[in-house]
Amino acid sequence: MTSAASQSLPGINWQASNPERFLDLKSKLSALLGDRYSDTQTVREHHSEDEAYHSGLPDHVAFPASTNEVSEIVRLCAEHDCPVMAWGAGTSLEGNALAVAGGLCLDLSQMHDVVEVHAEDLTVAVQAGLCREELNLELRHTGLFFPIDPGANATLGGMAATRASGTNAIKYGTMRQNVLRCTVVLPDGSVIETGTRAPKSAAGYDLTALFVGSEGTLGIITELTLRLHPIPETAASIMCIFPTLEGAVETVILAIQTSLDPARIELMDEAMMAAINSFEKADYPVSPTLAVEFHGPPAAVAEQMERFQELVEGEGGTVSRTATKSEERSALWKARHNALYATRSLQQGKKLLITDVCVPISRLADCIMATREDIDSSGILGTIAGHVGDGNFHAFLLFDPDVPAELETVEALHQRMGARAIEMGGTCTGEHGIGVGKQDLLRQEAGGSTQTMLAIKRALDPDGVLNPGKIFAQTNG
Amino acid sequence: MTSAASQSLPGINWQASNPERFLDLKSKLSALLGDRYSDTQTVREHHSEDEAYHSGLPDHVAFPASTNEVSEIVRLCAEHDCPVMAWGAGTSLEGNALAVAGGLCLDLSQMHDVVEVHAEDLTVAVQAGLCREELNLELRHTGLFFPIDPGANATLGGMAATRASGTNAIKYGTMRQNVLRCTVVLPDGSVIETGTRAPKSAAGYDLTALFVGSEGTLGIITELTLRLHPIPETAASIMCIFPTLEGAVETVILAIQTSLDPARIELMDEAMMAAINSFEKADYPVSPTLAVEFHGPPAAVAEQMERFQELVEGEGGTVSRTATKSEERSALWKARHNALYATRSLQQGKKLLITDVCVPISRLADCIMATREDIDSSGILGTIAGHVGDGNFHAFLLFDPDVPAELETVEALHQRMGARAIEMGGTCTGEHGIGVGKQDLLRQEAGGSTQTMLAIKRALDPDGVLNPGKIFAQTNG
Numbered sequence: 001m002t003s004a005a006s007q008s009l010p011g012i013n014w015q016a017s018n019p020e021r022f023l024d025l026k027s028k029l030s031a032l033l034g035d036r037y038s039d040t041q042t043v044r045e046h047h048s049e050d051e052a053y054h055s056g057l058p059d060h061v062a063f064p065a066s067t068n069e070v071s072e073i074v075r076l077c078a079e080h081d082c083p084v085m086a087w088g089a090g091t092s093l094e095g096n097a098l099a100v101a102g103g104l105c106l107d108l109s110q111m112h113d114v115v116e117v118h119a120e121d122l123t124v125a126v127q128a129g130l131c132r133e134e135l136n137l138e139l140r141h142t143g144l145f146f147p148i149d150p151g152a153n154a155t156l157g158g159m160a161a162t163r164a165s166g167t168n169a170i171k172y173g174t175m176r177q178n179v180l181r182c183t184v185v186l187p188d189g190s191v192i193e194t195g196t197r198a199p200k201s202a203a204g205y206d207l208t209a210l211f212v213g214s215e216g217t218l219g220i221i222t223e224l225t226l227r228l229h230p231i232p233e234t235a236a237s238i239m240c241i242f243p244t245l246e247g248a249v250e251t252v253i254l255a256i257q258t259s260l261d262p263a264r265i266e267l268m269d270e271a272m273m274a275a276i277n278s279f280e281k282a283d284y285p286v287s288p289t290l291a292v293e294f295h296g297p298p299a300a301v302a303e304q305m306e307r308f309q310e311l312v313e314g315e316g317g318t319v320s321r322t323a324t325k326s327e328e329r330s331a332l333w334k335a336r337h338n339a340l341y342a343t344r345s346l347q348q349g350k351k352l353l354i355t356d357v358c359v360p361i362s363r364l365a366d367c368i369m370a371t372r373e374d375i376d377s378s379g380i381l382g383t384i385a386g387h388v389g390d391g392n393f394h395a396f397l398l399f400d401p402d403v404p405a406e407l408e409t410v411e412a413l414h415q416r417m418g419a420r421a422i423e424m425g426g427t428c429t430g431e432h433g434i435g436v437g438k439q440d441l442l443r444q445e446a447g448g449s450t451q452t453m454l455a456i457k458r459a460l461d462p463d464g465v466l467n468p469g470k471i472f473a474q475t476n477g
Numbered sequence: 478m479t480s481a482a483s484q485s486l487p488g489i490n491w492q493a494s495n496p497e498r499f500l501d502l503k504s505k506l507s508a509l510l511g512d513r514y515s516d517t518q519t520v521r522e523h524h525s526e527d528e529a530y531h532s533g534l535p536d537h538v539a540f541p542a543s544t545n546e547v548s549e550i551v552r553l554c555a556e557h558d559c560p561v562m563a564w565g566a567g568t569s570l571e572g573n574a575l576a577v578a579g580g581l582c583l584d585l586s587q588m589h590d591v592v593e594v595h596a597e598d599l600t601v602a603v604q605a606g607l608c609r610e611e612l613n614l615e616l617r618h619t620g621l622f623f624p625i626d627p628g629a630n631a632t633l634g635g636m637a638a639t640r641a642s643g644t645n646a647i648k649y650g651t652m653r654q655n656v657l658r659c660t661v662v663l664p665d666g667s668v669i670e671t672g673t674r675a676p677k678s679a680a681g682y683d684l685t686a687l688f689v690g691s692e693g694t695l696g697i698i699t700e701l702t703l704r705l706h707p708i709p710e711t712a713a714s715i716m717c718i719f720p721t722l723e724g725a726v727e728t729v730i731l732a733i734q735t736s737l738d739p740a741r742i743e744l745m746d747e748a749m750m751a752a753i754n755s756f757e758k759a760d761y762p763v764s765p766t767l768a769v770e771f772h773g774p775p776a777a778v779a780e781q782m783e784r785f786q787e788l789v790e791g792e793g794g795t796v797s798r799t800a801t802k803s804e805e806r807s808a809l810w811k812a813r814h815n816a817l818y819a820t821r822s823l824q825q826g827k828k829l830l831i832t833d834v835c836v837p838i839s840r841l842a843d844c845i846m847a848t849r850e851d852i853d854s855s856g857i858l859g860t861i862a863g864h865v866g867d868g869n870f871h872a873f874l875l876f877d878p879d880v881p882a883e884l885e886t887v888e889a890l891h892q893r894m895g896a897r898a899i900e901m902g903g904t905c906t907g908e909h910g911i912g913v914g915k916q917d918l919l920r921q922e923a924g925g926s927t928q929t930m931l932a933i934k935r936a937l938d939p940d941g942v943l944n945p946g947k948i949f950a951q952t953n954g
Contacts, residue, residue, distance in 0.1 A: 118837065118839065120730070120734065120838065120839040121837040121838050121839045122733070122734065122838075123837065162679060163678075163679040163683070164679075165677060165679075169677065173654070174677050176677070176683065176686070177650070177654060186929070190925065191925070192924070192925045192926040192928075192929055193924060193925075193926060194926050194929075196899075196902060196903055196904045196922065197837045197902040197903065198835040198836055198837060198868055198869075198898075198902070198903035198904045198907065199835065199837075199838070199867045199868050199869075200642060200646065200651050200653070200835055200867055200869065200904075200907050200908065201640075201835060201904040201906065201907060202639060202640040202641075202642075202690055202833075202904075202906045202907060202908050202909060202910045202911075203904045203905060203906050203910075203911060203915075203918075203919055203922055203923065204690075204911055204919050204923055204927070204930050204948055205687060205690065205691055205695075205930045205933060205934075205948075206640070206653065206686045206687060206689065206690050207926055207929055207930065209653070209683045209686030209687065210682060210683060210686065210687055210933075212683065213679055213681075213682065213683050214682055218682075230734070230735060230736050232736060233736050253597070256599070257597065257599065257707070258707060259707050259709060259710050259773060259774055261773075296736060296738075296777065297736055297777070297780050297781070297784070298780075299776040299777060299779070299780040300773065300774070300776060300777035300780060300781075302776070303774050303775075303776040303777060304774070304777075307774070356679075358675040358676065358677055358678060359675055360595065360598040360600065360674045360675060360676075361597065361598050361599075361676070362595065362597040362598045390676045390677055391675055391676050392675075392676075392677065421675075422673075425673060425674040425675070426673055426674065426675035427673045427675045427677075427678040427679075427680050428680060429678065429679045429680050430675065430677050430678060430679060431677065431679050432679060433679045433680075434679075434680060434681055438680075441680075442680055442681050445673065445680055446670075446671075446680065446681055447669070447670060448667065448668070448669045448670075449669040449670060449671050449684055450681070451669075452663070452669055452671075452684055452937065453681050453682045453684065455936045455937060456682060456687075456933060456936060456937075457682075458936065459932045459933060459935065459936030460929065460932060460933075471681055471682075
C-alpha cells in the first residue's frame, strides 16, 4: 500500500473521514450479510491490487449472493455516502476496480450461477461473478461456446464492465457485440433491465452499450445475457516466423484487407519469443511470430489456411507449425497465453505496466515499430504482443515500483505510446479501459466529448457513489 | 395534415405559440443561409410525411451545408426555444423525423459528401446526408462496400439515428456495429467527436453507441465514420418454397443454429408472394418462400449452398431458383426488394402500418404464425416479410387513414403484435425505432430503464430542443 506506484488518492479515505458512518454502515451490512461481510485487514488486502501495478485498500468488503442483496447494499452505502466498487476476479490492468478513496469493495464472486441456457437461441443468462472458463465448462455439452477470451479467467461481469475483448475479437467481436441484456443496480439501489433477448433492437437509447465499458461508474451489472456461438466444426492453427516485424504486420494487414476471416491473429515480437523460451524452457525461433487460427466448415478452413500460407510466403515468412487437433492447437497457443507471465518472469519482483493502444490497421506497422524503438531506447525491459487483426497490441513493460526513476520512465513511455495512437486516429485503450491509469490520455482522445460523458455520470450518479476516481478523477469539473 | 392518422401533438405548434420569436429566428436563419432557408408551404409539406402513415408539419426548413452551419442553426434555435428535427431522406416508418409540435426541420440532404475513404483501413468518413446507394457507387472502384441495406435509399445519418439494419445484418451487423465514429452537434450548438477510427475501443462511455439509435433526440449526427467490407469474392443466392410457413421458419432456425453463415436470409409469406406476383406481373409460386445469399471464397460458398439445400429438403422445401452472377442475383432479390411497394399496390390510396418485432429465434415460428392468424381474423389486408435470421419480421398492414375503424384495427394489431414480442423476450422494434408510433410499447418493453433513458435525455438536452415528442411524449415524467 505504500509503494510509489500506489494510486490511492492522497489524503482521501472514506472510513477515516467518516468514522461514525462507517460503524453504522458496518452494523447494518453485518446484519444483512453475516459472515459475507468483512473488514479484516487480510480480506481488505486481498481486494487491494489488480494484475498490474495499481493499488487501493477498501475499508470493507461485501460478498452479496443476489441482485436483491446488491441493491440493498448499494442503497445502504448511498445513504451513508460510502463509495462502492464492484469487484470480479481482480484481473483488471488499469486499477478499474480498486478502492482509491476507500469505501466498500463489492465482491461478486459468490454470484456465479448460470441462470438460464437458451441453446436454441444461442444465448445464456449468467450472474456477473461467473468466470468465463467456468461458463465454457458448463456449456460443453451444448455444442456452443462463449468466445471472448481476454487471457485472464475474468468474471463475465468484469469483462462487460471494461468492454473486454482479446484474441477472438477479430471474428466474434468484443463484449460490446456479445452482451444482449444486463440487470443493473443503479446508484440509489434501484434495479433495471437493459435490452432484450432478441438478437437486435432499435428500442430507445442503447443502455446495454452504455453500461458495457462504464467500469462500474454508472451502475453495477449483476446479471447479463450473452450471445453464444456454435463450436466450430473445424479449427486449424498456424504459427509462422518472419525475418522482420514489418513482414509479420504486413501479412496481417493483407489478411484483413482481403476476404480472410481469421478467428484469431496474434503477433509476438522477438523479445516476447525470447521471454517465452525462457519461461517455458522452449526453443521457439526468436523471430517476429504470428499465431493464427481459422474456424468453420472443413472446405472453408482449408481454403483459408492455403491462402494465408501464400500471404506468409509472399512476405518472406515461414510456417513453423500447424495444428488441427484440439490438444495440438492448445499446445501451439500456449506460448501466446503465457505472454504476460513469461514477461513477468524475466525480472522477478518487478511489476508490469501494460499498454493497450489500438490504431487503424494502415498505421499498425508504424505504430509497432515506433513502440519497439521507444522501449529499446528507454533502458526498460519490454516485450510486445497483441491482437493485431484489430489493430490492438500491448507493450509489457517491467519496472520496480519502488524505484521512482523506473516508474517515471514507464509512465512516460505509456503516455507517449497512448498519445501516438491518438495522433494516428486510434485509441489509448482497445480493451483494458481507463481506470486510474489513462485519465489524461482519455481527455486527449475524447476532447470535448469528455464533458458529455461527465454529464451522463452526473445524471445517473449525482452523489458519486459508484467507483469514484475512475475514468474521471473528478466528476464535477 | 388533417387525417385521422396525423400525429401532430394537438394544440401544440411552436410558431403559433411564438409568433415574435419565429419572426426573429426567421430573419437570423435567412441571413445565415439565404435561399437554403424556407418557410413556404410547399417546402414545409415536402417535409411533413415519412414512408408510413405519420405526419407533422414543420414551421420552417433549413438546408445546412456544413457541421458549422448546423452548429450555428441549432444554437439559434436553442436561443429561440424552437424545436429542431433532423431530416435525411424521409424514409422513416415511425414518424421519427416529423415535426409533431412544429419547429425547424433540419434537412441534411445537401451534406452528401464522401469526406475520406480509407480503403486500407476498411473505413470511410461521410457527411450525414449521403445516401447509402450513392456511397456504394462512390466505392465501386475500391473493392469495398457498405453492406447495411434497410430497403429504402436512406441517408447514412438517418440510418445511424434509427439504428437501421435490413437484409444483410445477419452477417454484417446493424448500424450499431458499423458506425465507428460520429461528429455530433449537441443541443446548445457545441460540436463533439465520439469514438476513433480504431476498430475497437474501451475508452470511457460508448457515446457512439448512445447517439446511434437516439433518433436525433440527443444530438444531430453531421458526419460519421463507417466500417466497410470487402466485396465478396463469390456470392450465391437461392430461393426456395415450402408447403408450410413452419417448414420455412424451421429451416432458418436450423441454419442459424448450425455453423451456416448466410449474408441474408429473408422470408416472404404466401400473401406477400401473391402481392409480388400482382405488382411485378410475375408467377412465383404462392407459397412461403425463403431467399438466401452466401458470401465468401468459392469453396466456402459452395459448401454452404450444399448444406443449406440439405436443410431445405429436410423440411419438405424445394429449391426454385439459384443465382451466382450479379444480374441473376439482382433479379432473384427483386421480389424481396419490392415487398413494401407490392403490398401498397394491392389497395391504391391506402396507407401502410409496418410492424417491426424481433424475437429470440426459438420463438420465431410461434410469433409469425400468431401474427398471420391475427391479420387473417382482423379483416385487414396484410403481408409478412422479414429478416428472419435475426428473428426480425414485418407485417405490412393496409388501411385507410380516413376510416377511423380501420385505423383503430391496425393500431390494435400493432400493439398486440408488439406486446406479444415483448412477452416472448423480444423487442417491439428491431430496426425502425420508436418515433411517435411505439412509445407505449417502449414503456412496456423497457420498464424502469425508461427512467434511465429520460435522465440521459434531460442531462444532454435539458430544454428539450431536439426532436421533442419522439421516443418519449414527455421528458419530464
